[in-house]
Amino acid sequence: MNTRLMVMAVREAAKQLRDIGTVDFYPDDIVGDAVELLKGLARILEGTPVPRAFGVPGDYGYETSIGKALAAREDSEVKE
Numbered sequence: 001m002n003t004r005l006m007v008m009a010v011r012e013a014a015k016q017l018r019d020i021g022t023v024d025f026y027p028d029d030i031v032g033d034a035v036e037l038l039k040g041l042a043r044i045l046e047g048t049p050v051p052r053a054f055g056v057p058g059d060y061g062y063e064t065s066i067g068k069a070l071a072a073r074e075d076s077e078v079k080e
Contacts, residue, residue, distance in 0.1 A: 014038035
């Protein structure tokens with residue numbers, strides 16, 4: 001795999017998803033979260049440590065599933 005090409009592909013997907021998010025029938029918070037997750041994946045591919053790649057819980061909101069995951073300790077219990 002060419003990591004640089006993958007980063008470019010993931011960032012392009014994030015850009016296209018963001019452009020789609022401007023259409024009214026997509027809830028912007030869902031689209032925005034997906035875009036940020038793709039950007040986090042690109043940062044991981046570039047070598048950023050996973051805990052730093054996705055930002056801070058407040059970027060998503062502490063009440064969201066992503067924010068809760070970012071705020072939780074690694075060894076905390078997971079309920080599926």
